[in-house]
Amino acid sequence: MKTQRPGAVWAVPAFAYFLVFAVVPLVLVVGLSFTHWNGLGLPRWAGTANWSRLAEDGMLGASVRLSLTLTVAAWLFQTPISLLLGVWAAGRC
Incomplete structure (x- = not known):
């Protein structure tokens, strides 16, 4: 079915x-x-x-760089952890 x-x-x-x-x-x-x-x-x-x-504003460039740096760092750490947790939670098929 x-x-x-x-x-x-x-x-x-x-x-x-x-x-x-x-x-x-x-x-x-x-x-x-x-x-x-x-x-x-x-x-x-x-x-x-x-x-x-x-x-x-003279600080605009520094602010954008800091935001991009934090975004990339968060992505680099969170993505692998999320994938590992997802595979672990899915268990064996």
Whole structure:
């Protein structure tokens, strides 16, 4: 007897989770990047002033390098550990 694979509707919870916890915060952060806001009160529209200041910031290069270094280091350590844990958890087929 052939078993059928679950339909695409099974992916809805994963897509909803991704939408709520990844896409919505990203859109909100991009929107806030065009405002002046200290976390209290209402944000005030700033247009592209924040982005112009960012382009002129001398620490931008160092910040990007540090972010990339941490991303690569996390990937180098987490990926092998995750694969080993996944193979161990799957057990013998």
